[in-house]
Amino acid sequence: MTTTSISPRIAREDYAAFKTLLPDDPDLPGTFEDWQSSNLRDDAKRVKSGHRIQGVAVGPAEFAEYCRACGRPPSGAMLLAFAVAKAARS
Numbered sequence: 001m002t003t004t005s006i007s008p009r010i011a012r013e014d015y016a017a018f019k020t021l022l023p024d025d026p027d028l029p030g031t032f033e034d035w036q037s038s039n040l041r042d043d044a045k046r047v048k049s050g051h052r053i054q055g056v057a058v059g060p061a062e063f064a065e066y067c068r069a070c071g072r073p074p075s076g077a078m079l080l081a082f083a084v085a086k087a088a089r090s
Helices: 012-021 032-048 060-070 076-089
Strands: 003-009 051-057
Touching: 003 032, 003 076, 012 032, 012 060, 032 051, 051 076, 060 076
Parallel strands: 003 051
Antiparallel strands: none
């Protein structure tokens, strides 16, 4: 049985807004290109270990609202938690 791994997807045009929300998060490098490369490398490792990747588009406003509703500050962990919750609703 294949395991599905959720992978947040941020649009290039939204990256600056995410950098504002997560200014010091080590999971969000300085540029969109660096983030995308890192994300794709992580996805490839999971695929190689037998996972199926489900990309989930995440917008900055919906992510910020999710964090507010949870009472938690934005973080890389919350970004993944939101993507998982959004995938579960689909």
